[in-house]
Amino acid sequence: MPGEKKHSKKREAILAKIRSMKTHPSAITVYEELRKEIPDLSLGTVYRNLALFREEGKVASVGVVNGQERFDGNTTEHTHFVCTHCGDVMDIDAPLDAHLKEDVASRYGIAVHSHRLTFFGACARCVRS
Amino acid sequence: MPGEKKHSKKREAILAKIRSMKTHPSAITVYEELRKEIPDLSLGTVYRNLALFREEGKVASVGVVNGQERFDGNTTEHTHFVCTHCGDVMDIDAPLDAHLKEDVASRYGIAVHSHRLTFFGACARCVRS
DNA sequence: ATTTATGCAAACGATTTGCAATAGG
DNA sequence: CCTATTGCAAATCGTTTGCATAAAT
Numbered sequence: 001m002p003g004e005k006k007h008s009k010k011r012e013a014i015l016a017k018i019r020s021m022k023t024h025p026s027a028i029t030v031y032e033e034l035r036k037e038i039p040d041l042s043l044g045t046v047y048r049n050l051a052l053f054r055e056e057g058k059v060a061s062v063g064v065v066n067g068q069e070r071f072d073g074n075t076t077e078h079t080h081f082v083c084t085h086c087g088d089v090m091d092i093d094a095p096l097d098a099h100l101k102e103d104v105a106s107r108y109g110i111a112v113h114s115h116r117l118t119f120f121g122a123c124a125r126c127v128r129s
Numbered sequence: 130m131p132g133e134k135k136h137s138k139k140r141e142a143i144l145a146k147i148r149s150m151k152t153h154p155s156a157i158t159v160y161e162e163l164r165k166e167i168p169d170l171s172l173g174t175v176y177r178n179l180a181l182f183r184e185e186g187k188v189a190s191v192g193v194v195n196g197q198e199r200f201d202g203n204t205t206e207h208t209h210f211v212c213t214h215c216g217d218v219m220d221i222d223a224p225l226d227a228h229l230k231e232d233v234a235s236r237y238g239i240a241v242h243s244h245r246l247t248f249f250g251a252c253a254r255c256v257r258s
Numbered sequence: 259a260t261t262t263a264t265g266c267a268a269a270c271g272a273t274t275t276g277c278a279a280t281a282g283g
Numbered sequence: 284c285c286t287a288t289t290g291c292a293a294a295t296c297g298t299t300t301g302c303a304t305a306a307a308t
Contacts, residue, residue: 001285001286002285002286002287003286003287004283004286004287005287006281006282006283006286006287006288007281007282007283008281008282008287008288008289009281010288010289011288026272027272027273028272040289040290041289041290042289042290042291043273043290044273044274044275044289044290044291044292045288045289045290047272047273047274048274048288048289049288051273051274063192063193064192064193067271067272067297067298068271068272069272069273079233081233081237081239081241083239084242090237092233092237093236094229094232094233096246097226100223101248103223104208104210104221104223104248105250107222108210108219108221108253109253109256110210110212110248110250110251110252110253110256111250111251111256112210112248112249112250113213113249113250113251114248114249114250115246115247115248115249116245116246116247116249117225117244117245117246117247118244118245118246119230119233119239119241119243119244120241120242120243120244120245121234121239121240121241121242121243122239122240122242123239124237124238124239127238127239127240130261131260131261131262132261132262133261133262133308134262134263135261135262135263135306135307135308136306136307136308137262137263137264137306137307138306139263139264140263155297156297156298157297169264169265170264170265171264171265171266172265172298173264173265173266173267173298173299173300174263174264174265176297176298176299177263177264177299178263180298180299193297196272196273196296196297197296197297198297198298
């Protein structure tokens with residue numbers, strides 16, 4: 001019957017790779033990393049599976065940095081810092097008020113599904129230079 | 130002497146238009162709106178001036194929504210809501226704790242220049258359908 | 259006169275997509 | 284077998300850029 005999902009080694013490998021990387025990689029970075037282990041892997045497959053994982057909630061989007069979408073295998077809500085000098089993305093421990101989401105939803109009559117808090121600036125390394 | 134900025138009617142018009150729009154428009158939307166008043170205006174000029182305004186801090190980027198960067202003529206720090214159904218962007222009154230930025234900066238040894246808080250979900254209109 | 263701003267079209271780069279071939283169940 | 288997945292390459296689409304011309308000072 002149509003619509004069923006099949007098992008795929010490459011799909012598994014892509015998800016595992018994203019989850020193992022703490023750099024919040026772009027599709028191209030995931031592709032380049034994986035190619036070391038799986039020489040026959042195409043960029044299209046990485047894009048297709050990242051889109052799938054995003055829909056399934058298995059990965060989160062950190063947003064677009066320097067024209068490239070960056071992904072996060074950690075889907076728990078947390079904050080990010082983006083270095084506008086080198087493009088590095090790091091996790092930040094700075095949770096939003098737990099009630100803010102519901103508060104905003106009820107005040108504006110909207111349905112809030114997620115939020116994204118990002119700080120921008122210069123990372124420790126770039127600050128020194 | 131080189132490096133000086135010259136006055137330009139089109140540049141003025143682009144900035145005025147962005148400031149008058151509350152829809153957080155993309156470059157293309159600004160272009161289409163302005164073309165009604167200024168038939169000889171090129172998209173490249175809109176892109177060039179938006180980039181300039183962003184560098185000068187005269188406009189802010191709301192981030193990329195459905196592949197298009199969205200801009201905001203209101204550069205005071207505030208929160209946004211993005212409807213993932215229709216792509217609408219609206220302002221939200223939900224300020225971050227004033228100390229959070231400095232707090233994060235000192236805790237991580239980074240320089241924080243700005244931040245962006247965005248909620249995602251379905252707007253009032255899309256919630257109904 | 260000198261330098262910046264613009265229009266136009268070509269170039270670019272990330273992402274998406276069509277299709278024939280391959281792998282999963 | 285039958286359907287989903289992949290590789291490949293071409294197509295898309297937002298954005299950037301080079302260059303000759305126009306506008307600003």
